[in-house]
Ligand code: C2O
């Protein structure tokens with residue numbers, strides 16, 4: 055048995071002020087290391103194999119069955135419903151789920167496919183589905199300003215073409231702070247075209263989340279100053295929907311593709327892998343020039359796509375590096391194992407896997423058409439005593455900007471206060487000064503300024519907000535237009 059202590063006071067280090075909550079609640083959760091949860095191997099679909107070439111062997115969560123035999127069309131059913139879910143051995147909780155599981159099943163498609171999602175809402179509250187990171191038409195984006203939320207008992211069909219290969223995710227955009235916390239999220243992977251698809255021995259997806267438990271129930275939302283200041287920092291880590299260790303096996307010489315998504319309400323995650331090499335090949339917006347980091351920092355909403363190389367037999371661990379308060383009261387980084395892969399000796403004569411990746415496209419080289427500044431701050435007021443703001447407005451009703459379709463916009467994002475903000479644009483990609491790759495979410499640290507260059511290539515009305523669900527809920531939510539209005 056091992057105990058995980060995550061204190062709610064973790065993130066106060068960098069923060070401005072939150073006087074009476076320095077020693078926020080500490081909750082103890084028992085983990086049983088001996089009990090393991092094995093994720094099922096999901097068989098490939100013969101139809102797709104014949105038409106498209108093999109899809110990767112995937113390990114990590116259920117996969118949505120493609121109900122449409124035609125190539126280039128992925129047609130699936132998603133149902134949001136409450137369900138008892140086993141989060142740890144002997145610990146079940148009624149959560150909100152897509153199709154009964156946390157994370158919701160993987161939706162996989164190939165770039166250029168048409169995706170049709172028959173969605174039905176069996177929750178006791180309205181909802182929508184937002185396809186985080188997909189550059190699709192705005193009326194399919196799950197934006198409740200455009201799409202009427204789907205009422206309990208009702209359905210909606212989402213239909214769009216997936217334009218970019220990469221790792222994405224889906225989640226509601228109504229009462230997000232509550233619905234995501236209760237488990238409504240899933241991964242969405244858009245595979246490269248078969249001729250550009252690297253051939254790994256298998257793929258694993260790691261969906262990183264945390265939940266805030268009060269005893270054996272989810273804590274009620276917005277009951278602490280801490281939660282209003284920093285968003286809801288959980289006290290239990292959920293990896294692929296379980297508080298138990300995720301396990302798997304592989305053979306020395308193999309190579310796998312791992313995709314990470316941070317679906318937490320607020321916690322910035324940091325992960326590292328021990329016992330194997332890992333190389334980053336992709337970010338939010340798809341492929342990137344490969345690089346070998348020591349660890350990966352994932353603010354809420356972001357993704358990484360990495361290759362894991364098993365040179366030697368042994369135990370490979372995926373660790374989360376978490377700031378915790380130790381017995382002496384100091385905040386220290388502690389590594390928690392969240393997954394282990396048992397790597398066995400390669401059978402005699404087995405060649406190590408060679409993987410070929412198509413070259414990463416260069417970042418767009420475009421002249422900047424426009425400079426804008428975005429200021430993130432908070433004021434006292436509102437129902438809960440604090441309002442988070444974007445350019446002086448909480449829950450802006452009018453679009454903050456109107457961009458031309460195709461414009462390249464430099465945005466200087468200034469965070470005036472201590473708490474950090476993972477800032478997210480819908481419908482567009484951007485590059486971040488000093489970072490490789492394309493992104494749709496960027497972390498703006500406490501009292502930091504970040505510069506991004508956004509490519510306004512997808513016309514429509516789009517949301518821009520902090521992805522800390524509690525910040526967005528109390529005001530840090532705005533929107534912008536690209537091209538002509540509706
Ligand atoms: Cu994950 Cu409004 O987004």
Ligand code: CU
Nearest residue numbers: 475520522525
């Ligand atoms: Cu924020």
